[in-house]
Each structure stands twice: as C-alpha cells, then as structure tokens.
Amino acid sequence: xxxxxxxxxxxxxxxxxxxxxxxxxxxxxxxxxxxxxxxxxxxxxxxxxxxxxxxxxxxxxxxxxxxxxxxxxxxxxxxxxxxxxxxxxxxxxxxxxxxxxxxxxxxxxxxxxxxxxxxxxxxxxxxxxxxxxxxxxxxxxxxxxxxxxxxxxxxxxxxxxxxxxxxxxxxxxxxxxxxxxxxxxxxxxxxxxxxxxxxxxxxxxxxxxxxxxxxxxxxxxxxxxxxxxxxxxxxxxxxxxxxxxxxxxxxxxxxxxxxxxxxxxxxxxxxxxxxxxxxxxxxxxxxxxxxxxxxxxxxxxxxxxxxxxxxxxxxxxxxxxxxxxxxxxxxxxxxxxxxxxxxxxxxxxxxxxxxxxxxxxxxxxxxxxxxxxxxxxxxx
Amino acid sequence: xxxxxxxxxxxxxxxxxxxxxxxxxxxxxxxxxxxxxxxxxxxxxxxxxxxxxxxxxxxxxxxxxxxxxxxxxxxxxxxxxxxxxxxxxxxxxxxxxxxxxxxxxxxxxxxxxxxxxxxxxxxxxxxxxxxxxxxxxxxxxxxxxxxxxxxxxxxxxxxxxxxxxxxxxxxxxxxxxxxxxxxxxxxxxxxxxxxxxxxxxxxxxxxxxxxxxxxxxxxxxxxxxxxxxxxxxxxxxxxxxxxxxxxxxxxxxxxxxxxxxxxxxxxxxxxxxxxxxxxxxxxxxxxxxxxxxxxxxxxxxxxxxxxxxxxxxxxxxxxxxxxxxxxxxxxxxxxxxxxxxxxxxxxxxxxxxxxxxxxxxxxxxxxxxxxxxxxxxxxx
Numbered sequence: 167x168x169x170x171x172x173x174x175x176x177x178x179x180x181x182x183x184x185x186x187x188x189x190x191x192x193x194x195x196x197x198x199x200x201x202x203x204x205x206x207x208x209x210x211x212x213x214x215x216x217x218x219x220x221x222x223x224x225x226x227x228x229x230x231x232x233x234x235x236x237x238x239x240x241x242x243x244x245x246x247x248x249x250x251x252x253x254x255x256x257x258x259x260x261x262x263x264x265x266x267x268x269x270x271x272x273x274x275x276x277x278x279x280x281x282x283x284x285x286x287x288x289x290x291x292x293x294x295x296x297x298x299x300x301x302x303x304x305x306x307x308x309x310x311x312x313x314x315x316x317x318x319x320x321x322x323x324x325x326x327x328x329x330x331x332x333x334x335x336x337x338x339x340x341x342x343x344x345x346x347x348x349x350x351x352x353x354x355x356x357x358x359x360x361x362x363x364x365x366x367x368x369x370x371x372x373x374x375x376x377x378x379x380x381x382x383x384x385x386x387x388x389x390x391x392x393x394x395x396x397x398x399x400x401x402x403x404x405x406x407x408x409x410x411x412x413x414x415x416x417x418x419x420x421x422x423x424x425x426x427x428x429x430x431x432x433x434x435x436x437x438x439x440x441x442x443x444x445x446x447x448x449x450x451x452x453x454x455x456x457x458x459x460x461x462x463x464x465x466x467x468x469x470x471x472x473x474x475x476x477x478x479x480x481x482x483x484x485x486x487x488x489x490x491x492x493x494x495x496x497x498x499x500x501x502x503x504x505x506x507x508x509x510x511x512x513x514x515x516x517x518x519x520x521x522x523x524x525x526x527x528x529x530x531x532x533x534x535x536x537x538x539x540x541x542x543x544x545x546x
Numbered sequence: 547x548x549x550x551x552x553x554x555x556x557x558x559x560x561x562x563x564x565x566x567x568x569x570x571x572x573x574x575x576x577x578x579x580x581x582x583x584x585x586x587x588x589x590x591x592x593x594x595x596x597x598x599x600x601x602x603x604x605x606x607x608x609x610x611x612x613x614x615x616x617x618x619x620x621x622x623x624x625x626x627x628x629x630x631x632x633x634x635x636x637x638x639x640x641x642x643x644x645x646x647x648x649x650x651x652x653x654x655x656x657x658x659x660x661x662x663x664x665x666x667x668x669x670x671x672x673x674x675x676x677x678x679x680x681x682x683x684x685x686x687x688x689x690x691x692x693x694x695x696x697x698x699x700x701x702x703x704x705x706x707x708x709x710x711x712x713x714x715x716x717x718x719x720x721x722x723x724x725x726x727x728x729x730x731x732x733x734x735x736x737x738x739x740x741x742x743x744x745x746x747x748x749x750x751x752x753x754x755x756x757x758x759x760x761x762x763x764x765x766x767x768x769x770x771x772x773x774x775x776x777x778x779x780x781x782x783x784x785x786x787x788x789x790x791x792x793x794x795x796x797x798x799x800x801x802x803x804x805x806x807x808x809x810x811x812x813x814x815x816x817x818x819x820x821x822x823x824x825x826x827x828x829x830x831x832x833x834x835x836x837x838x839x840x841x842x843x844x845x846x847x848x849x850x851x852x853x854x855x856x857x858x859x860x861x862x863x864x865x866x867x868x869x870x871x872x873x874x875x876x877x878x879x880x881x882x883x884x885x886x887x888x889x890x891x892x893x894x895x896x897x898x899x900x901x902x903x904x905x906x907x908x909x910x911x912x913x914x915x916x917x918x919x920x921x922x923x924x925x926x
Contacts, residue, residue, distance in 0.1 A: 192797035291797040351782035351805040352774065358806045359770045361799070362813075363743055366763035383746035390739045391771060394732065402731035408836055415834060417572035417671040419741070419826060423833065425731040426738045433742075446799060453803065454795060456788055483863075 175231035175240070177202050177270055180304050188300070194290035198279045201304050202227045202270025203262035206246055207254030209308070214540065216310045217252050217533065218301065219261040220318030220325035222518075223392070223448050224440060226269035229261035230254075244522035251526040252533065257314060264325075265300045266292040266448050268441035275376065275441045286443060287373035294321070294455045298328045305336065314537050317341035317529070319518030320485070321448070324455050327493070331457070334471040339536040341529060343477040344518040346489040347463055347496075348456035353484070356395055357449040360388030364442045373443050385442040386433030393432050398481035398514030463496035473503035475532045477525065479517035480510045505532070555611035555620070557582050557650055560684050568680070574670035578659045581684050582607045582650025583642035586626055587634030589688070594920065596690045597632055597913065598681065599641040600698030600705035603772070603828050604820060606649035609641035610634075624902035631906040632913065637694060644705075645680045646672040646828050648821035655756065655821045666823060667753035674701070674835045678708045685716070694917050697721035697909070699898030700865070701828070704835050707873070711837065714851040719916040721909060723857040724898040726869040727843055727876075728836035733864070736775055737829040740768030744822045753823050765822040766813030773812050778861035778894030843876035853883035855912045857905065859897035860890045885912070 182188055182199040189195050204227045209216060219229050219242065230246035232239050240261075245251045252259050263271035266289070274289040281288075305313065316329040316337050323345025330340040346353075364370055367384030375381060397405075406425035421427045457466050474497055478490035487508050494506040509524045511517040518525070562568055562579040569575050584607045589596060599609050599622065610626035612619050620641075625631045632639050643651040646669070654669040661668075685693065696709040696717050703725025710720040726733075744750055747764030755761060777785075786805035801807045837846050854877055858870035867888050874886040889904045891897040898905070 194797075287799065291799075348788065350779060351786040351788065351803075352777075352779045354788070354803050355770075355774045355782065355805050355809055358803075358809055359767060359774065362763075362770060362810070363746070363767050365799075366743070366747065366767055368748055383742075387739060387743050387746055387767070390735075390742060394735045394739065397732075399730060399732045402735065406731040408728065408731065408734070417574075419667065419671075419745075419830070423731070423734050423738075425735050429735055429738055430742070450799065 174234040175204055175206065175228070176233070177204055177227055179203075179270060180307050182303060188303070190290055190296045191293040192291050196265070196272065196290060198272070199265065199300060199303070200270070200272050200276070201262050201265070201300055203260060203304055204228055204230075204240070206230050206259045207257050209258040209310070212544075213308070213310050214312070214314075214544070215256060215537065216258045216260060216305070216308070216313050218305065218313050218316040218329070219246065219252070219259060220301070220316065220322035221261060221264065222318070222320035222322050223452070224436065226267065227261050227263040227271075228269075230259070241519070245525065245529070251522070251529040252317075253530070256537070257533070260304070260308070262301055262304055264297045264321075264448065266297070266444060266451060268444040271300070273441070274373065274443035274447055284376040286376065289443070289447065291450055291454075292447060293451050294324045294328050295332060297451065298325050298332055301325070301329075302333055302336070311336065312540070313337050314540065315339040315341055315533050317343070318345075319343040320345055320515065321452055324452070327457065330470045330472050330474070331466055334469050337472045338540050339473045339475070339532065340470075341475045341477065341532065342490070342493065343525070344479055344482050344485055344515055346485040347493050348458055349453050354453045356391055357453050360391050360449060361446050363387035363391070364446060370442060373446075375442075380437070381442045382437040385437045385440065385445060386430070388445055389436040390429045390433045393429055395484045396515045398483065398512055400481060400512045401514055401516075404512065463492065464499050467496050467500045467502065470497070470500070470502060473536065474505065475528060476504060476506045477518075477528060478506075478508045479513070479515070479521065480508060481512050482515045482517060484515040554614040555584055555586065555608070556613070557584050557607055559583075559650060560687055562683060568683070570670055570676045571673045572671050576645070576652060576670060578652070579645065579680060579683070580650070580652050580656070581642050581645070581680055583640060583684055584608055584610075584620070586610050586639040587637050589638040589690070592924075593688070593690050594692070594694075594924070595636060595917065596638045596640060596685070596688070596693050598685065598693050598696040598709070599626065599632070599639060600681070600696065600702035601641060601644065602698070602700035602702050603832070604816065606647065607641050607643040607651075608649075610639070621899070625905065625909070631902070631909040632697075633910070636917070637913070640684070640688070642681055642684055644677040644828065646677070646824060646831060648824040651680070653821070654753065654823035654827055664756040666756065669823070669827065671830055671834075672827060673831050674704045674708050675712060677831065678705050678712055681705070681709075682713055682716070691716065692920070693717050694920065695719040695721055695913050697723070698725075699723040700725055700895065701832055704832070707837065710850045710852050710854070711846055714849050717852045718920050719853045719855070719912065720850075721855045721857065721912065722870070722873065723905070724859055724862050724865055724895055726865040727873050728838055729833050734833045736771055737833050740771050740829060741826050743767035743771070744826060750822060753826075755822075760817070761822045762817040765817045765820065765825060766810070768825055769816040770809045770813045773809055775864045776895045778863065778892055780861060780892045781894055781896075784892065843872065844879050847876050847880045847882065850877070850880070850882060853916065854885065855908060856884060856886045857898075857908060858886075858888050859893070859895070859901065860888060861892050862895045862897060864895040
C-alpha cells in the first residue's frame with residue numbers, strides 16, 4: 167500500500183506523448199491528454215499481476231490508502247490492501263481518474279493548451295468507451311499486456327464491461343458490480359434533472375465560471391437527486407423515517423426532517439470537492455452508454471474472451487438486478503464463463519460501497535483463480 | 547355538467563364570513579379564507595346526493611366540464627359527468643381548490659388583507675387536515691350534512707382519509723386512490739429536492755417575487771423531479787426508451803433524448819400555470835402528512851364510520867400498493883367495511899389519471915350502493 171517512503175500513497179500523472187493523437191467517439195482529437203492514477207502493491211517482473219479498478223461518477227483515482235495529511239482513506243479501501251479482496255501483497259492494483267472528471271485527468275476544468283484557459287464547455291463530450299481507451303493508454307504505458315481483472319461498481323462496472331468488449335485480449339476477467347449495459351429512460355431523466363439544476367444556476371454562466379462563483383446551489387441539488395437514487399426506500403426509512411431534527415414540527419420552511427438535513431449536507435459537501443461541469447460531462451457519458459447501440463447484447467458479447475463475475479444488489483433500483491441478469495444471459499448465450507451473484511442488501515445502489523464483506527468473499531477467490539489460470543497457461 | 551346557460555362550467559368562490567375564525571394546525575388564524583370550487587350536477591332537495599372530489603398537488607377545482615373558451619376539459623373529466631363513474635345525472639359533484647394553492651383558494655399568491663400585498667412566505671404553513679377543514683366549511687355553507695362519498699387520488703386520497711377521520715358523521719364512504727397514510731423519507735427527500743431547486747433560483751428572492759420575474763427555472767426542475775416519480779420505469783421505457791430527438795447522438799449539451807425533451811416540456815408548461823410558492827406550501831403539507839402522528843393507524847381508524855374502497859396501482863412506486871394495504875389492514879382490524887382493489891397497470895402513480903375505465907367499474911357500483919344504503923337508512 168505504501169508507495170512512498172513515508173507510507174502514504176500519492177497520485178501520479180501520465181501525459182500522452184506530445185503529438186500522439188487521442189481520437190474520441192465524437193471524432194474530436196483530444197490533445198495533451200493527462201491521466202491521474204494511483205497504484206497499490208508491486209508490479210511483478212512479468213507485469214502479469216495487474217488489476218484495474220474503475221471508479222463511479224463522483225469518485226477518483228484515490229481508491230485506497232491514505233494521502234499525506236489526510237485521515238480518510240481512498241473510496242474502496244475496504245476492498246484494496248494487504249489481505250483484502252484485491253490483495254496488494256499479490257497484486258498490483260491501478261485506479262485512474264476518468265477523463266471528463268475533475269481529479270487530475272483531463273476534463274472541463276483542465277487548461278486548454280490552445281487558449282491557456284480552462285476548457286469549460288469547450289471540452290469535448292466523452293463516452294464510457296473514451297474513458298476506457300484512455301485507461302488502455304495508461305496500461306500500455308505501464309507495460310502491462312493483460313490485466314488479471316478489471317473491476318468496478320456503477321459507472322465503474324460499465325467501464326469494466328467496455329474493457330471486455332474493446333480489449334478482449336487485454337483482460338483475463340471482468341467484475342461488473344451494480345451496473346447496467348445501458349442507461350434507461352429513467353436513468354437519463356434523473357441525470358437530466360441534475361444537469362438542468364446546474365444549468366439553471368446563474369453562476370453556471372454557460373459553463374464559464376472558473377474565475378468567479380461556482381454554481382454550487384445547482385450542483386448541490388443535482389447531488390441530492392443522485393443520492394435519493396443511490397439509497398433504497400427501505401434504507402431511507404430505516405435511517406431517517408420521519409425523524410425530526412427538532413422536537414416537533416415548526417411550521418416553517420427550514421430543514422425539519424432528518425432526511426432533509428442529510429441530503430443538504432451531502433449536497434453541500436459535494437460542491438466542495440466536485441466540479442459542476444464535470445458532473446455534466448460524466449452524467450452525459452453515462453446517458454450515452456448503451457452496449458446495444460451497434461447490435462444486440464448477444465452480438466456485442468461475441469467478442470469477449472474473459473470470464474465474468476457479475477454482482478448485483480437486491481434493493482438497487484438505479485441499476486436493478488434484472489439488468490445484470492440480462493448481461494449474464496447474453497454472456498451465457500455466447501457460452502462464456504459467467505458467475506452471477508445477487509447480494510441481498512437493503513442499502514440500494516450504495517450497497518457496492520457498503521457490502522464489502524460479501525463482495526470480498528466473492529471477489530477474492532475469483533481473482534485468485536483467474537491469476538492461477540493465467541500462470542498455468544503461461545507456464546505451459 | 548352545464549352549470550350556466552351557455553353550457554360551460556365556471557369556478558365559484560366561497561368566502562368565510564368576516565370575523566369567523568379559521569385556526570390552522572399551526573395555531574395561526576387564517577383571516578379572510580376564500581375557497582374556489584366548482585360543482586357539476588344538481589343538489590337534490592334533501593341535499594343528500596353530494597360527492598366531494600379532492601385534487602392532487604398540481605390540480606385545482608376545475609375537475610370536469612369546459613371553461614368558456616377552453617378546449618381542454620377539467621382534470622378528471624373522464625370520471626365525472628353524465629353516465630360516468632361520478633354520474634352527474636344522479637350526483638352533485640363538488641371539487642374545491644386546496645388552501646395553499648394558486649387557483650383561487652387562499653394561498654401564498656393571495657393578497658394579505660393586512661398588507662394589501664401577496665402573502666408570499668407570510669402565508670401560514672397549512673396541512674392536509676387544514677385543507678379538509680376548509681372543505682368542511684364549504685360543505686357546511688352548501689347545507690350538506692353528509693357526503694355520499696369523498697374521493698381523491700394521491701394527495702386527494704390523503705384528504706379523503708383525513709375526512710373519514712376528522713368528520714366521521716359527514717361521510718358515508720371514502721375512496722382513497724393511489725395514496726398513503728404518511729409520507730416516507732423518500733417522499734420527503736424528493737419534495738425537498740424540488741423545494742431546494744425553487745429556493746436556489748435567485749428569482750425566488752425569499753418568496754417575494756410577485757412584482758418581478760418568477761423562479762421559473764427552479765420550479766421547472768422541481769416539476770421534472772416530480773414527473774419522474776409519477777411514471778414507472780416501465781412506462782418511461784415504453785414511451786421513450788433511448789429514443790433520440792435527432793437521427794444520432796450530437797455530442798453536445800442539448801436536449802438529445804426524447805425523455806429529456808418530454809421532461810423539459812412538462813417543466814416549462816407547468817411554470818405557466820403554477821405558482822412556485824404554492825409548490826413549496828403544498829409539498830410541505832404532503833411531507834407533514836402522517837396519520838400515525840398521534841397514535842397507531844389502528845387507533846386512528848377507530849373513529850371512522852364509513853365504508854372504504856381503497857384502490858392502488860401495481861407499478862406506483864411513489865405510493866406503492868403495500869402502503870394502501872397497510873391502510874386496508876388497519877381498517878379491517880377495526881372491523882370496518884373495506885374493499886381493496888389493486889389495478890394492474892404500467893403507468894406508475896399517474897395511473898390514477900389514466901386508468902379511468904378500470905376505476906369507473908369499481909367506483910360506480912360502490913357509489914351507487916352507498917347512496918342506496920343512505921336512502922334506505924333515511925327511509926327507515
């Protein structure tokens with residue numbers, strides 16, 4: 167876990183060599199691509215033990231360990247570390263910030279080399295496939311030919327699926343968690359509400375706000391909408407119910423219910439760490455995601471070669487288990503090696519961040535078995 | 547249906563006699579209460595054939611028939627009229643705008659007699675019980691002792707339930723449709739997002755906007771959130787799926803998906819007919835609604851005397867059938883006469899406005915039977 171002498175992890179940066187093109191799905195060539203990433207554990211000599219973790223909407227490259235001076239570890243520290251599901255005593259774990267994001271990889275808040283100012287809406291629209299193509303450049307740069315596994319929850323799961331399709335020879339296994347193969351109308355609708363809330367904030371100013379006030383109120387509302395979709399009705403009732411912040415109803419427009427206070431807190435804390443334009447770009451990438459755009463799911467999975475562990479959560483209503491089951495079915499129809507596990511949980515979509523004990527039981531053996539099979543094959 | 551000689555229906559107004567107090571749940575006395583209402587059909591001599599229809603969040607007193615010069619009938623015209631579920635050849639149907647609203651009844655956009663200016667946030671917070679108490683004054687004014695039935699969908703259903711509890715001797719039957727006995731944490735959360743979207747709009751100006759621009763963008767976002775909760779995931783996929791407005795993805799931040807266009811349209815058209823402050827007040831009334839506030843549902847229903855027809859819709863995830871079943875159970879435990887019907891529908895919460903054919907089959911007989919029993923009882 168310790169990647170510097172002080173015992174802390176640090177974020178590293180990979181810049182695409184000058185002049186090297188990076189053509190996006192939109193056809194735009196994104197010059198000067200930068201990818202922020204972190205690694206945990208040691209890459210073996212054969213560069214054979216690498217695992218790629220893909221993050222969800224609001225996360226970043228800091229998946230595990232501690233940054234110098236911080237008391238909170240990375241977002242999936244429960245899963246990544248010595249002896250954990252992704253065991254850094256054995257594996258070299260990589261996590262990179264998605265392009266379009268705001269945590270070090272190229273995105274709308276990055277400086278446009280052509281203008282010397284932040285891209286803002288001048289940044290091109292990116293897709294999940296673009297994010298994966300960027301990760302592939304990073305993996306190439308690190309000299310890794312084949313990943314033991316590519317794993318992620320939510321949007322991370324979409325990237326994992328895209329990896330298996332785009333680079334079938336570069337992944338030995340794939341673990342999509344709490345995800346879907348395409349955004350539904352309801353998914354798009356919720357994202358559009360969030361985008362409209364941001365764009366309705368006058369501080370948004372057509373995306374050009376980096377020199378002034380940021381559209382914090384709009385972004386907070388967008389985040390509040392998101393949070394409702396991440397929790398289950400059940401978990402909200404268990405956690406908050408109709409509990410009041412004060413002793414009784416105040417008959418005024420203040421934050422009266424605990425659930426209101428929670429949402430406002432989550433909204434307000436989000437705006438301190440996230441860029442509103444990145445929220446627009448990443449939700450757009452999510453909405454564009456549709457593996458069936460160019461054919462049936464069955465046809466798309468003809469190309470894949472790796473084995474799969476598909477995990478869904480019973481109370482996830484953002485990407486319900488039925489959508490994972492469609493993925494499993496299409497893979498099975500192609501005769502692929504697939505294991506499907508539906509974890510019974512009341513935590514809704516958030517379960518992929520919470521139910522790490524159950525996930526560990528499933529993931530650890532799957533990764534070890536995949537690695538052993540890779541070694542056996544190489545030893546032949 | 548025709549209540550004037552030209553064949554059109556008109557909205558009427560009832561003003562509480564000057565000096566007559568109207569004390570709200572908050573303890574505030576709302577002076578000068580006005581109630582906008584419409585009636586369809588003829589009140590019989592014994593004033594024995596009256597039916598009260600209660601409306602949902604965004605509706606008003608105009609439930610049926612046509613206003614002069616308009617081509618669209620009232621919001622439940624499918625259910626109210628000659629030969630329809632609420633047969634105006636036999637019944638005198640009343641619908642009044644809720645207090646706190648913006649369609650003629652006292653609300654935040656009404657003129658505060660003390661200041662000569664709109665109340666804005668000076669209007670007191672109202673509850674579902676306050677709305678019902680206001681309706682009772684109207685019914686008293688019309689000289690009606692007992693309603694054949696009180697019926698409503700969504701927030702209208704809450705009012706119907708409250709009627710049965712608050713005025714057990716004034717209702718012979720109650721038809722709560724697609725409703726609940728209390729707002730859950732998730733219900734409150736969605737409403738709070740809507741309120742925050744409105745309050746985040748600088749035009750809202752602390753509620754004081756009647757002399758200038760209205761907070762249209764904030765209100766539109768609030769309405770968009772609402773609409774998502776009114777539809778089912780299934781109906782959204784059936785109606786829109788991932789259909790695009792243009793031939794292909796444009797890689798830009800415009801309205802690209804049909805579902806986005808629909809939501810924006812619904813949001814934009816709503817702001818033309820609804821007051822943002824009323825949206826705050828009415829959602830607050832919804833969030834305050836909790837029949838179990840003063841005891842168990844079983845205890846609350848000890849007071850009721852009427853018969854019930856409880857209707858829920860299979861795909862309603864705003865007020866799921868399970869919540870109607872709780873109401874039915876608590877009534878049954880009190881030995882009350884209850885019929886429960888779950889209508890299989892893909893339309894989500896909106897089904898109560900759409901599935902009028904199924905509703906008619908259930909409602910018509912129930913109302914007629916209730917009326918016959920009332921007559922029999924009176925004839926004894």
